Amino acid sequence: EAGVTQSPTHLIKTRGQQATLRCSPISGHTSVYWYQQALGLGLQFLLWYDEGEERNRGNFPPRFSGRQFPNYSSELNVNALELEDSALYLCASSLIRDGYTFGSGTRLTVV
Amino acid sequence: AQSVTQLDSHVSVSEGTPVLLRCNYSSSYSPSLFWYVQHPNKGLQLLLKYTSAATLVKGINGFEAEFKKSETSFHLTKPSAHMSDAAEYFCALPSGGYNKLIFGAGTRLAVHP
Numbered sequence: 001e002a003g004v005t006q007s008p009t010h011l012i013k014t015r016g017q018q019a020t021l022r023c024s025p026i027s028g029h030t031s032v033y034w035y036q037q038a039l040g041l042g043l044q045f046l047l048w049y050d051e052g053e054e055r056n057r058g059n060f061p062p063r064f065s066g067r068q069f070p071n072y073s074s075e076l077n078v079n080a081l082e083l084e085d086s087a088l089y090l091c092a093s094s095l096i097r098d099g100y101t102f103g104s105g106t107r108l109t110v111v
Numbered sequence: 112a113q114s115v116t117q118l119d120s121h122v123s124v125s126e127g128t129p130v131l132l133r134c135n136y137s138s139s140y141s142p143s144l145f146w147y148v149q150h151p152n153k154g155l156q157l158l159l160k161y162t163s164a165a166t167l168v169k170g171i172n173g174f175e176a177e178f179k180k181s182e183t184s185f186h187l188t189k190p191s192a193h194m195s196d197a198a199e200y201f202c203a204l205p206s207g208g209y210n211k212l213i214f215g216a217g218t219r220l221a222v223h224p
Contacts, residue, residue, distance in 0.1 A: 006154075033211065033212065042214060042216050042217060043201065043214040045211040048210055048211055056211055058211070099145060099157055100203075100212050102147070102154045102155040102156070103154050104153060107152070
């Protein structure tokens, strides 16, 4: 069984640009979660998608957005990039109560 | 509200000695609890999970954890540390409704020869 896959593994963007990160969940998992892991800030919850809908959102500005496609894959978009957006972005998929399986992450660097 | 507290930010042990990583939780109901490990520049790997079955949970790589409701704890242990165990470890529990996973701040484990 394939795990959660994220692409790209590394992304370098200039301040003010937009970044798009992608996540494919484990087959059969309908929920996708996005987390930001910035240096010294721990794992911060960003977004939860389930059955194509945004179900919950963390304390992040609106320039962090995303969507979930009919095949349950998901995309995270970060607009108007700022230097402090540099972080490891982790995606997880889940069947409720069965645990959360994480991908290897996308390392976003904003210069 | 649910919360997770990892009591040590850094733990250092010698190879072959026991490992203890401490996690306390706060929850208004009996929660599920998870331990994840993160090696440098990698994603999170699930070590083990407690889902209200047996209170002693065995995970991968020789790790285990015991759920103690009276102490609101879910400490992670391993009898004998290996160099490859050096990593950051996170304790986590789902929020109400499973709409997100709440993480502790993490414990960095160093293993010395």
